[in-house]
Amino acid sequence: MAKLLLNLRHVSDDEADDVRAFLETGGIAFYETRPSRWGISHGGIWVEDNAKVAEAKRLMADYQKQRQARVRAEREQALRDGTAETFADIVRQQPLRVLLTLVAIVFLLGLVALPVWLLHH
Incomplete structure (x- = not known):
């Protein structure tokens, strides 16, 4: 049964290419799953042969x-x-992204503090 070597979530293209290259150079059979259409799975690089998993991890x-x-x-x-x-x-x-992020942080801090404020008043 295949073993997941690398989850491709937040992995840059150059890093994934490097992993594919060293697996091919090392003669380790692998396959790749693609990200799902709805973002549930981000894909991965899988080692096909269980006997080669330790070598791939090394x-x-x-x-x-x-x-x-x-x-x-x-x-x-x-x-x-x-x-x-x-x-x-x-x-x-x-600037807009930073401003919206700061507004969101203040809003969330307000939501966290609201129960405490309501209990004291």
Whole structure:
């Protein structure tokens, strides 16, 4: 029976391509399920042979360590260069989204505080 190696929820295309590539290079048979039409399932990459699952997980762990180191180094370099995205950049690029998010947060905090306020009055 096939085992899920990677749930594709919130996985970038380049990361999924890298996983497919190292599975193919390692000679590990896999198949991919596509996301559902209504967003219930986001798809996944499955290892077909149970005997190869441990090898696939080892390859995945090695890949994740390498990717983590690379992405952290890129982020640190962007911070040193001053090119890393900041909250101020997001406010400048999407002011309406930030404003609506803040309004939603205040509204939800009000809903949480409402029972306490009603009990005291």
